[in-house]
Amino acid sequence: MKLPPLQRAAQGRILFGVCAGVARGFGVDVVLVRLVFAGLVVLGGGLGLIAYGALILLLPREPGPVTPWPERSRTALGLLILLVCALVGLAVNSLFVPVRILVPAALLAGGVALVWRQVVAGRAEGERPALGELARVVVGVALLAGGAVVFLLDSGNLAELSSALVAAAVVATGLGLLVGPRLVRARAEAEAERRERIRTEERAHVAARLHDSVLQTLALIQRVDDPRQAQSLARRQERELRGWLYGGEEPGQAETLAHALRAAADEVEEHYGVAVDLVQPSDGPLDEDLAALAAAAREAMTNAGRHAGVGEISVLARVSDDEASVFVRDRGAGFDPDAVAEDRRGVRESIVGRMARIGGRATVVSAPGEGTEVELVLPRRVRTER
């Protein structure tokens, strides 16, 4: 059976939730624990109280709402007063531990407990200590020092000093042994849980992505009879998935020439059922000129898809500081560029004219049966970095 982590109870507490928390942590009846603590206080004098106080400091408080004070005020107050009375009475009468040892011992134990908790709790690497943690350590050290000073001022009696020190050390060590490993384990469990959560979230993200894209497309392909359409669906999906896996194309990213050409190629592939083999070793941000270049290249790809009658179009796009160039090539039917009718706006206007307007040039090399190659070259104006 896995026991809950040891912490001070928020619900069902009377004073600070120590007894309830310990009882829950070890799976025993809370009444039993309370009796043991009461016994410790009465029989062990201050040691019982010191142990209780140290546990208050050592154990983290259970998250969640705390039982409101009015509900338990009477019991708690009564108990508190009883405890204090018993202790003071015992101490004053020097029946068990004299006051002048009890006070510094309490200080020492409190200090040890505070420091110990800080040491055990630790923190993730690189995490900066919170102000509260620092304060706790400072207070802990101050308590230790205070305890020692009180002792020395009181008597200078080495025997008593050592007996109080031993008492405090025994209490602190015992508590540490009891609580320390559990704190460490709780810490490790929380870390493991956090990692698992991140993994799960990542998996969910990938699953959602695959579902929206790949699974939908696969389902679609199964219902498509036309092999050409299935091919184009598969190709588009492949590109999309690849872009996601390797391209890191997230929405909101700046548009570049490569993105524009990729979109144009996708469209041509889809419309004409051809494969566009796109090679773009270098890229540049899509300014007005490059956008026009991309538009001309799109037109060239569309022409190749529409007229070439082959399954593949090769496209190379390069961008350097001096010029940007796009080559669109097919091994298809080809045509006689001189014989193209005046009214065919495609080549004349959308490609040659467009390139001329932005200060570039377009060359169309083709002959019937020889395939077609369109070369688009755009000298880039020297400009300062924006």
Add this chain to the structure above:
Amino acid sequence: MNVPLRKVVIVDDHEIFRAGLRAGLGPTVQVVGEAGTVEEAVPLIRAQDPDVVLLDVHLPDGGGHAVIPAVHAERPGVRFLALSVSDAPEDVLATIRAGARGYVTKSISPEELVAAIHRVADGDAVFSPWLAGFVLDAFAGTAAAPAARIDPELDSLTAREQEVLLLIARGYTYKEIASRLHLSVKTIETHVSSVLRKLQLSNRNELTRWAAQRRMI
């Protein structure tokens, strides 16, 4: 024409892809073995001594570039052709620099792949359009840093080599390039082999850094 029979080992972790590859290789290529991991591949290649190994750039227990040095000492005659669906340029570059004679993408047509196998078996180099475009820009793009030059012969491409690479990147076959440049196919092959040598031997770190910045899509 008398085409010699080439013995080929396929190293790829996708069984379906291996089956598809095998089916398309035709009568001049004989598959003598298949492996899915580096661990399987190394002893298999040593035992079979094939002419060409079709090597996936990515394998579950390491890149394809882990296979080449492990085999090379014992079987220097075995040639490697890197093959991949879509990989980071630095991995492709690593495989080439480890000694592969070329790189093609898995979408290559069966006829072209067979031609590439024969070309590699003959000791020539094979560049996919993507690799050609990449190499072209890698050498051109880093030319602006002459201080880093270690060997000017190795660190730059001749005008003719650039011309050939540009045409490969534009989708030309060796034969088409030869006829366009009025050269023999053999000369084109020599130019590409020379580029491959530079790619493998150039000491420039920029090549690798350049590759790391690019993504192959």
